[in-house]
Amino acid sequence: xxxxxxxPGVYIExxxxxxxxxxxxxxxxxxxxxxxxxxPLNEAVxxxxxxxxxxxxxxxxxxxxxxxxxxxxxxNGGAECWVVRVAQNAIEAxxxxxxxxxxxxxxxxxxxxxxxxxxxxxxxxGEWGNNVRLEVDYDTSAPTETFNLSxxxxxxxxxxxxxxxxxxxxxxxxxxxxxxxxxxxxNETSQIVQLDRTGMAPxxxxxxxxxxxxxxxxxxxxPAQIPANNTPITVTVSNDTDPAVVxxxxxxxxxxxxxxxxxxxxxxxxxxxxxxLAVPALDETVRSLLAGATVRLLGAGTAASPFRYVVQGGRGxxxxxxxxxxxxxxxxxxxxxLGFAAAITPNVxxxxxxxxxxxxxxxxxNALTGSALSKTGIYALDDVDLVNILCIPAxxxxxxxxxxxxxxxxxxxxxxxxxxxxxxxxxxxxxTLDAMQTWMMENDSxxxxxxxxxxxxxxxxxxxxxxxxxxIGASGTVxxxxxxxxxxxxxxxxxxxxxxxxxxxxALTCALTDLxxxxxxxxxxxxxxxxxxxxxISWGARTLDGADALASEWKYIPIRRLALFIEESxxxxxxxxxxxxxxxxxxxxIRLNVGVFMNGLFRRGAFxxxxxxxxxFVKCDKETTTQADRNLGIVNIVVGFAPLKPAExxxxxxxQIAGDLQ
Numbered sequence: 239x240x241x242x243x244x245x246p247g248v249y250i251e252x253x254x255x256x257x258x259x260x261x262x263x264x265x266x267x268x269x270x271x272x273x274x275x276x277x278p279l280n281e282a283v284x285x286x287x288x289x290x291x292x293x294x295x296x297x298x299x300x301x302x303x304x305x306x307x308x309x310x311x312x313x314n315g316g317a318e319c320w321v322v323r324v325a326q327n328a329i330e331a332x333x334x335x336x337x338x339x340x341x342x343x344x345x346x347x348x349x350x351x352x353x354x355x356x357x358x359x360x361x362x363x364g365e366w367g368n369n370v371r372l373e374v375d376y377d378t379s380a381p382t383e384t385f386n387l388s389x390x391x392x393x394x395x396x397x398x399x400x401x402x403x404x405x406x407x408x409x410x411x412x413x414x415x416x417x418x419x420x421x422x423x424x425n426e427t428s429q430i431v432q433l434d435r436t437g438m439a440p441x442x443x444x445x446x447x448x449x450x451x452x453x454x455x456x457x458x459x460x461p462a463q464i465p466a467n468n469t470p471i472t473v474t475v476s477n478d479t480d481p482a483v484v485x486x487x488x489x490x491x492x493x494x495x496x497x498x499x500x501x502x503x504x505x506x507x508x509x510x511x512x513x514x515l516a517v518p519a520l521d522e523t524v525r526s527l528l529a530g531a532t533v534r535l536l537g538a539g540t541a542a543s544p545f546r547y548v549v550q551g552g553r554g555x556x557x558x559x560x561x562x563x564x565x566x567x568x569x570x571x572x573x574x575x576l577g578f579a580a581a582i583t584p585n586v587x588x589x590x591x592x593x594x595x596x597x598x599x600x601x602x603x604n605a606l607t608g609s610a611l612s613k614t615g616i617y618a619l620d621d622v623d624l625v626n627i628l629c630i631p632a633x634x635x636x637x638x639x640x641x642x643x644x645x646x647x648x649x650x651x652x653x654x655x656x657x658x659x660x661x662x663x664x665x666x667x668x669x670t671l672d673a674m675q676t677w678m679m680e681n682d683s684x685x686x687x688x689x690x691x692x693x694x695x696x697x698x699x700x701x702x703x704x705x706x707x708x709x710i711g712a713s714g715t716v717x718x719x720x721x722x723x724x725x726x727x728x729x730x731x732x733x734x735x736x737x738x739x740x741x742x743x744x745a746l747t748c749a750l751t752d753l754x755x756x757x758x759x760x761x762x763x764x765x766x767x768x769x770x771x772x773x774x775i776s777w778g779a780r781t782l783d784g785a786d787a788l789a790s791e792w793k794y795i796p797i798r799r800l801a802l803f804i805e806e807s808x809x810x811x812x813x814x815x816x817x818x819x820x821x822x823x824x825x826x827x828i829r830l831n832v833g834v835f836m837n838g839l840f841r842r843g844a845f846x847x848x849x850x851x852x853x854x855f856v857k858c859d860k861e862t863t864t865q866a867d868r869n870l871g872i873v874n875i876v877v878g879f880a881p882l883k884p885a886e887x888x889x890x891x892x893x894q895i896a897g898d899l900q
Contacts, residue, residue: 256827260811260835265729265803266721268311268319268627269619270714272304273601276367277323278353278360280614282622285319288312295321296366298702301599303631303663306698307714311629313742314715315722320625322618324605331367331594335374337446338583346412346441346448347421347433351591354425356621359432367594369393370430371560373451374589377536381543384409385447387420389430394556405430412445431591452550453564453584455577460539462501465570468493473515474565475524475551488515488528492568501535501545501576508576509533512549512566526555527562527587547576551587560588600632603641607648616652624806626658626799627720629713634663643681650686657802657809659795660689662782663711669694669747671754678761685762687783687792688802692716692764692776694748696740709747712766715740719776720799729803730844732779732796732884740766740774760786764795779884797881800844808832808877820868825858828875832856836877846880854879 243249269282275296277283285291291308298305304321311319331351337344351367352360373388390404405428410420421433474487494507509532516529530552537545549566552558563584568575608615619625633645646662653660662684668677674693684691692712700708716733719740723733746766750758755765755777762785764778784793792798812832818824833856839845840853847853855878862874 256830257834258811258814258827258831260807260831262803262807262835262839263624263810264318265626265799266316266318266717266724267625268316268629268717268721269322269622269625270304270308270311270319271322271324271606271616271618271628271630272302272632273299273325273596273599273605274302274305274321274323275299275596276362276364277321278355278362279323279325279328280608280612280618281355281360282320282322282618283355284622285321286317291319291321295323298700300700300702303600303635303710304629304714306700306708306710307629307631307717310696310698310710310714310742311718311721314718314740315725316718317721317725319717320619320622322615324601324608324615325363325596326598326601326605327595328363328597329593329595330361330363331365331370331591333372333589333591335372335448335589338449344446345438346446347435347438349589349591350432350434351430351594352432353429354432359425359434361432363594364596365594366391367591370591372431372589372591374448375450375534375536375548376447376546377534378409380409381537383445383447384411384418385420385450386410387424387448389428391430397556399553399556399558403430412441412447413443414441449585450548451585451588452548453566453578453582455547455549455566455582456579457537457544457546458501458577459573460544462499463573464499464501464504465492465568465574465576467496469574470569471511472565472567472569473512473528475527476563476565477559477561490515501539501547504576505533505535505547508547508549522555523557523559523562526553526558527551527564530554531564547578549578553587558587560590561586563587600635603633603636603645606630606633606645616649619652619656625653625656626802627717628653628658628660629663629717631663631711631713634665634711639680643683646684646689650684650689654686654688657806658688659799659802660686661713661716662689662691663713664691664693664695666695666709671748671750671757674758674763675761678763685782685785685788687781687790687798689782690716690764690780690795691762691782692766692778693758694746694750694766696743696766696774697745697747698742699744707744712740715743716776728842728844730796730800730839730882732794734764734776734779734884736769736772736775738776739772740776743774746774762788794884796884800879800881804836804839804877804879807835808875811835812875815873820863820871820873822859824873825860825863828858828873829856832858832875832877836879839879844879844882846882852880 277295283294334345334348337346352362370391375386378384387407391402392399407424409418411418424433469492471490471492472487490511492511498504512531516525532550534548537543539545551564565584566578568578606615608617610617613620633642636642650660668674695709696712697707699705720733723731750765762780762782767777768774779795781798783790836854845853857876862876
């Protein structure tokens with residue numbers, strides 16, 4: 239009732255219905271652990287499509303078995319997975335950027351290949367970072383105080399340089415108190431690099447700026463001082479990575495039409511004069527630098543923002559050297575030399591990240607299992623809220639079978655603790671019936687109600703090898719099949735049968751007969767088969783605890799995964815019970831809410847039985863929760879269900895009728 243009734247009238251009071259909806263959790267969120275061409279190290283990254291995987295981890299790689307499995311996962315119906323990249327001795331590409339090319343001991347910041355993940359710098363080691371370039375310019379609103387930073391990543395395809403992605407950060411400053419502080423601004427948004435000032439001295443006002451990339455002339459006087467027509471110029475190309483290699487100075491002429499009397503009007507003629515020096519006799523690297531050279535006029539022509547020319551070389555050649563220097567001089571006396579005299583110090587055309595290394599590939603068992611303390615390897619998934627299916631294809635082909643068992647045993651225990659399911663792959667050498675039987679006998683320690691194995695391996699097109707067929711483990715394909723079956727039929731439906739087609743599978747490494755299938759099925763080995771008209775399909779649904787000799791109640795995959803689904807859903811959906819008064823009103827609410835959830839599954843066909851009483855029960859009362867339990871703060875909920883077992887053996891009896899039917 240209302241706390242006080244003080245006036246005559248109508249009082250309204252809202253009361254809770256006691257219904258707290260329990261929502262079923264997702265059942266087919268997969269996780270893949272392996273080495274990849276790129277990506278944050280030992281960090282779980284969510285991928286909602288194969289395109290997400292390509293952006294974050296670089297796509298297919300010949301030394302990464304899981305990269306093929308992830309592609310198969312999405313092609314077979316998967317919608318969400320988490321990917322963990324592991325590596326050994328991998329190094330992230332980096333470079334230290336200075337405020338002046340002539341003062342390398344005065345660093346501004348270190349640039350690392352990586353990005354921000356969960357508020358921290360996640361380094362992204364690997365050789366890919368050696369293809370990252372940075373450019374600096376002062377074409378800003380306050381050119382004496384701020385700068386622009388451009389970041390790009392390229393690849394060489396068919397002899398041509400192609401930009402994969404690029405980012406531009408404008409009006410940056412080294413003032414740590416400013417909202418456009420370079421380190422914070424870049425680190426918050428960049429997907430390619432992170433800036434780091436660890437161990438560097440504080441930046442003190444007036445705040446410096448990183449040296450502009452290219453050859454920057456001095457401030458130009460106003461009014462404009464234009465050199466005489468046909469003034470000689472000299473261009474010298476060298477490279478900072480090999481100072482001993484200096485091309486001979488190339489003489490040229492700066493010519494322009496009559497009436498050219500402003501710096502802006504003169505700019506294209508300076509550019510044309512430099513490009514004219516790209517004669518065929520030069521080597522391709524130097525010729526492309528000169529042929530694609532650009533001249534920019536920066537500034538506003540005011541005292542606060544004077545004009546300045548910047549010369550940059552072309553980047554068209556696949557052999558472009560970002561450390562190239564272009565020493566550009568105009569043979570005229572000051573102030574008519576356009577800011578280009580012998581005293582000008584040219585800078586690199588682009589800052590280039592270096593020293594990136596993929597490390598040892600493929601990785602070993604220690605990298606795959608990782609450490610629970612440091613959250614590496616498998617344990618990087620600790621930061622993920624929900625994972626149902628785990629695939630570690632690289633474990634199957636470890637050099638030592640003991641190492642393979644170590645990885646899978648640890649993974650099985652981890653997934654059991656998280657109410658998940660492990661898909662185990664077999665080595666590429668296990669390609670015959672006898673080999674599979676031997677493998678299973680040698681690896682009986684892997685038997686678990688929370689794991690399954692499939693035979694044989696599959697052949698899929700290899701996009702990085704001319705679409706030639708490549709043998710891969712079936713885990714990624716089967717994980718996608720699980721997801722497809724869950725979404726169309728439910729987790730209680732066995733992911734097998736004539737509608738369980740394996741998409742993008744061109745062949746199987748072993749064609750099984752019915753009798754061979756019959757030799758493997760009782761061992762708890764799920765077979766992949768090829769049937770005319772149905773193509774390649776999954777023809778088994780047993781856990782590794784499903785060998786006939788074990789007589790396990792968790793023999794079948796759909797029963798085990800349904801139980802895991804119910805457990806996880808009730809675990810999350812009954813947290814409201816904690817700290818509630820432990821008596822009959824609470825027990826009644828529990829029975830109501832859990833019963834509604836279980837009845838919903840029953841109505842969808844998850845259980846056998848014609849009535850609710852035959853299909854499931856929910857018990858929570860003084861029999862399940864004794865006074866001793868209540869004294870200890872315990873409430874016990876007992877939930878039972880009658881699972882639907884798959885029709886694994888269909889027996890048809892045919893009888894011949896003798897005599898006259900009349």
